[in-house]
Amino acid sequence: MYLRLEFEYQLQREGLRNARSLGAAGCCYSPPLVDRTLVIVKPDGVERGLVGEIVGRLERKNLRLVAAELRTITRELAEAHYAEHAERPFFADLVAFFSRSPVLLLVVEGPKDTFAVVRTLMGVTNPAEAAPGTIRGDLGIETTENLVHGSDSHESAAREIALFFPELA
Ligand code: RTP
Numbered sequence: 001m002y003l004r005l006e007f008e009y010q011l012q013r014e015g016l017r018n019a020r021s022l023g024a025a026g027c028c029y030s031p032p033l034v035d036r037t038l039v040i041v042k043p044d045g046v047e048r049g050l051v052g053e054i055v056g057r058l059e060r061k062n063l064r065l066v067a068a069e070l071r072t073i074t075r076e077l078a079e080a081h082y083a084e085h086a087e088r089p090f091f092a093d094l095v096a097f098f099s100r101s102p103v104l105l106l107v108v109e110g111p112k113d114t115f116a117v118v119r120t121l122m123g124v125t126n127p128a129e130a131a132p133g134t135i136r137g138d139l140g141i142e143t144t145e146n147l148v149h150g151s152d153s154h155e156s157a158a159r160e161i162a163l164f165f166p167e168l169a
């Protein structure tokens with residue numbers, strides 16, 4: 001017990017030292033930010049009023065918002081975004097779903113492999129199989145209506161940021 005308390009006390013002292021070396025805001029630790037990815041709250045997420053819930057999860061993870069825009073996506077842009085799935089049987093349904101009402105486009109920034117951090121927070125594609133604690137696992141039940149998109153690699157992140165936010169490419 002004594003050792004544990006002493007250890008906690010040492011952590012507190014170190015925390016205080018770190019806090020003193022913080023920047024101008026001085027309130028919270030922020031890791032150096034070097035890596036960006038695209039996140040989209042899909043039409044079902046916006047329709048269901050889950051924007052705050054989803055953005056809150058990204059922010060609580062200590063990812064930083066770089067850009068955010070509510071936008072209705074044209075069919076052409078939806079087809080370009082999901083071009084890798086053009087030959088799949090669900091492509092027409094996916095494009096219709098994605099362009100049916102506004103989405104929230106986000107660019108988020110973190111210290112390293114931000115796309116992978118976001119994908120972990122999202123959970124697997126089918127919400128019925130996604131782990132509890134993930135966005136899809138906690139909030140979704142159907143595959144198409146799976147609330148959130150995240151780039152799946154550094155290359156996808158660069159391509160998708162350029163597609164939706166050319167000024168940030
Ligand atoms: P996203 O691209 O939207 O982040 O989703 P993801 O990487 O988890 O999944 P992906 O394989 O890229 O599929 C893109 C979206 O297509 C729909 N889908 N439907 N019916 C089906 O078998 C099926 N498979 C995929 C989902 O809406 C998925 O998010």
Ligand code: MG
Pocket residue numbers: 152
């Ligand atoms: Mg994908």
